[in-house]
Amino acid sequence: MNDIDPRDDDRGHEDAAVLTDLGRLVHELDPPPVGLVERIQFAIALEHLDVEVARWERAGSFAGVRGDRPGTITFTVDNLTVMVNFTSTGERHRIDGWLVPAGQHTVEVRVADHNSTTTRADDGGRFVLSDVPAGTTQILVHLVNSQGEPGRTVVTPTIML
Amino acid sequence: MSELRTAGANPPWDGLDGSDRHAACMVAARDGDRTALDVLVTELTPLVWHVARGNGLDRSTAEDVVQTVWLALLRHLDRLVEPRALVGWLVTTTRREAQRSWRTNRGQVPLSVELTEQLPTEDWLPEDEALRDDRDRRLWTAFSRLNHRCQEILRLTVLAGRAEYRAVAEALSMPRGSIGPTRGRCLSQLRELLNAEGGSR
Numbered sequence: 001m002n003d004i005d006p007r008d009d010d011r012g013h014e015d016a017a018v019l020t021d022l023g024r025l026v027h028e029l030d031p032p033p034v035g036l037v038e039r040i041q042f043a044i045a046l047e048h049l050d051v052e053v054a055r056w057e058r059a060g061s062f063a064g065v066r067g068d069r070p071g072t073i074t075f076t077v078d079n080l081t082v083m084v085n086f087t088s089t090g091e092r093h094r095i096d097g098w099l100v101p102a103g104q105h106t107v108e109v110r111v112a113d114h115n116s117t118t119t120r121a122d123d124g125g126r127f128v129l130s131d132v133p134a135g136t137t138q139i140l141v142h143l144v145n146s147q148g149e150p151g152r153t154v155v156t157p158t159i160m161l
Numbered sequence: 162m163s164e165l166r167t168a169g170a171n172p173p174w175d176g177l178d179g180s181d182r183h184a185a186c187m188v189a190a191r192d193g194d195r196t197a198l199d200v201l202v203t204e205l206t207p208l209v210w211h212v213a214r215g216n217g218l219d220r221s222t223a224e225d226v227v228q229t230v231w232l233a234l235l236r237h238l239d240r241l242v243e244p245r246a247l248v249g250w251l252v253t254t255t256r257r258e259a260q261r262s263w264r265t266n267r268g269q270v271p272l273s274v275e276l277t278e279q280l281p282t283e284d285w286l287p288e289d290e291a292l293r294d295d296r297d298r299r300l301w302t303a304f305s306r307l308n309h310r311c312q313e314i315l316r317l318t319v320l321a322g323r324a325e326y327r328a329v330a331e332a333l334s335m336p337r338g339s340i341g342p343t344r345g346r347c348l349s350q351l352r353e354l355l356n357a358e359g360g361s362r
Contacts, residue, residue, distance in 0.1 A: 015348050018300070018355070023319030025301050032210040033224055040202050040231045045195065049235040055258075056225045057265055157228035 039136050042112045043158045046140075051155045052077050054141075075139070075156045082141060082154070086161055093132045093161055097139075099125035105143045112136040112158075134161050174200065179327035180245045187244035201247070202231060208248065208329055209255050211320055215313025216259035226258045233258075248332035252317075303354035311347035318344055 054075035075082040081100040086093050099105060102125030109117045114133045121127040141154040174185035174197065183205070189197035209230050213223035233254060241250055304312065321330035 014352070018348065018352060019315070019319055019322065021297070021300055022304060022315060022351075023322060025297060025304070026211070026316055026319055029301065030211075030214060030220075032207055032227070033220065036210070036224060036227065037203050037206050040206060040228055041199050043228055044198060044202070044231055044235060046235070049238060051232065051235055053229050053232040055229055055261075055265075058222065058225075155232060157225050157232065 039112075039158050039160075042110075042136055043138055043155075046155065048153060051140075051153045054080065054082055054154050054156045056157055056159075073159065077154050080141065080143070080154055082139060082156065084139065088134075088161075089131070091134055093134060095127075095129040095132055097121070097127045097129075099127070099141065101125070103144065104148070105141050108140040108142065110138045110140065137161050172196065172200075178325070180248065180331055183247050183328055184244035187238070187241065187247055191238050204325065205248070205251060206231075208317075208320060208326065209251055211316040212252050212255040212313060213259050215309065215316040216256060216263075217309045217312075218259050218262060222262055223259075226255065226262055229258055230255050245328075246332075248328050252332065256313075299358040300355055303351055303358050306354050307347065307350055310343070311350060314344050314347050315351065 054077040057074045057076055072083060072085045075084075079101070082097065083100070084095055084097040086095055095109060097107060099107075099121050102123060103121065104123055105121050107119050107121055107127045107129075109129055109132055111117075111133050112135050114135065117129050117132055119127050119129055136158045137160070138158045139156045143151045143154065145151050172185075172194075173189055174182045177185055183201060186197040186201050190201070206227060209227045210223060213226045214220070218226060230251060234251070237250065241247060304315070307315070317329065320326050
């Protein structure tokens, strides 16, 4: 029944032996990162599931802010770009952000094991959250239309600050 | 996995395995059961990871792509008409996101199947210094010299060989005509490279 069982092949046992060894090596040398499952479970534990995902756009070999280096990260989805700059203030962070196109959208920052922090972007699309705890962090943008009525919600993958 | 179970009554996927289990989780997740989603994430993240890595992403980028794929699933929970199609959807979406990531982050054209078959990769696999066994080292080196397409196929093959990934085998067996011969060709290439590295034993 298992169509990709190598033992079905004529070359049989040798292929099976190579695959057995390869399987062991792949799992020993290249497993998913420790904690990835938990970070995903945090990222998807959202109040509403009808969300659009903004992708992390990495320019060139930019390694992100996985260390403690401050930096700017850009997330994009079809018609919204979210730029965020993180500045460490010891155990916590200051977040300066910018939404393009601009709009007075609600910005929510989720940090694992902490309460959410929420602010509203100004009419130029800028927002500041001056005191955000460090940890596994996700940004949500609750969009409003020109009448101020709620619309789509955009979410980012988590980043580790 | 017992810590993931809800208190009290057994969840509907209890005792099921393979695609039956995933389908039961999908149905429960549509009804708002967040535990069901967590079960899927726990059990299928290795699949998404190995597709991302098999498509040539470094570990950091692969991690972003894996998260993006799971977040994208949220709004597709109701759109995946057949719950059993989840594994296929995850594989397809991960490939697409990986190729998109190549395009935007490296300023390169997206990797077509043709291109991935031509492109040898050596620069992104983890260091093999930890490998004490000479045969292991040679096999890992040979694997790293395969093109992306073959690396992905062989990763999926060994993953699907594990009992808990029966659903992966089921999903991948659907395009019988294409995956079978291609896998055989990839295995031949791997063994040739292994022989060139100093024999298969």
